[in-house]
Amino acid sequence: MKDYSEHSPDATVPVHLTLNGEPVSVDVTPNAILLDVLREQLQLGGTKKGCDHGQCGACTVHVDGIAMNSCLRLAVMCEGQEVTTIEGLAEADGRLHPVQQAFLERDAYQCGYCTPGQIMSATAMLDDERIASDDAAVREAMSGNICRCGAYRNILAAIQDARQQMQGADPARSDLASEVRS
Ligand code: FES
Ligand code: FES
Numbered sequence: 001m002k003d004y005s006e007h008s009p010d011a012t013v014p015v016h017l018t019l020n021g022e023p024v025s026v027d028v029t030p031n032a033i034l035l036d037v038l039r040e041q042l043q044l045g046g047t048k049k050g051c052d053h054g055q056c057g058a059c060t061v062h063v064d065g066i067a068m069n070s071c072l073r074l075a076v077m078c079e080g081q082e083v084t085t086i087e088g089l090a091e092a093d094g095r096l097h098p099v100q101q102a103f104l105e106r107d108a109y110q111c112g113y114c115t116p117g118q119i120m121s122a123t124a125m126l127d128d129e130r131i132a133s134d135d136a137a138v139r140e141a142m143s144g145n146i147c148r149c150g151a152y153r154n155i156l157a158a159i160q161d162a163r164q165q166m167q168g169a170d171p172a173r174s175d176l177a178s179e180v181r182s
Contacts, residue, residue: 017078019044020088028075035059035070038085046086046116050146057145060117061085067124069144086116089123098165099123099158106158110149118145122159126166133163 012027019042028037035052038044038061050058052071059070062084089097099122102108109115125131125141138159139152147155 013076015075015079017080018082020084026075030074030076032075033071034061034073034075034078034083037075038070038083044085044087048113048116050113050117055146056114056117057121058114058117060120060145062120062124065124065127067121084120086120089119097123099126099162102158102162102165103155106154106161108154108158109147109151114145114147114149118142118147118155121145122155122162126159126163133160135160 010029012029014025014027016023016025018024024042026037026041028041035047035049038047039049047061047070048058049071050056052059054069054072057069060067061070062068062082063073063078064082065084089100091097096104097119099119103115103119108118121142121144125138128141131137131141135156138156142155142159
């Protein structure tokens with residue numbers, strides 16, 4: 001009799017990736033979604049589940065530096081890749097990324113549920129030289145991130161503040177990382 005047990009949907013496979021700068025190995029089912037693995041197996045709850053269908057951007061992470069909806073990505077596809085979540089954005093000493101700092105200073109959120117995804121999309125966008133710096137281009141680039149609280153005006157202001165900060169010589173950061181992580 002042939003044994004097909006290793007092909008069972010419940011069988012797991014190891015995935016090796018670099019997660020927030022650290023090598024990680026995690027056993028996942030072949031159909032496990034990256035978002036669920038991050039939240040439920042790796043205890044990284046900063047990445048939020050909104051629509052679970054690629055429509056809201058709450059689950060945005062960086063994969064090899066590119067912003068992606070983690071609800072649309074199989075965890076097994078991340079073998080050998082570099083994944084960064086909101087928990088990995090601040091410096092090791094707790095200093096915030098300029099985009100995180102600007103969100104705090106501009107009060108660019110209300111409930112905060114969309115905020116990690118907004119910040120992950122914004123940081124990738126600011127690193128993408130193909131995207132123009134004017135407000136219209138930023139709005140278009142960020143259009144995949146929905147904010148049900150309607151904090152768009154302050155989100156845009158925060159992103160443009162962060163752009164200026166990042167172009168400066170010495171970006172000031174704070175030690176308030178836990179405020180954005182929670
Ligand atoms: S939860 Fe992934 S896009 Fe909405
Ligand atoms: S701050 Fe509430 S959904 Fe954006």
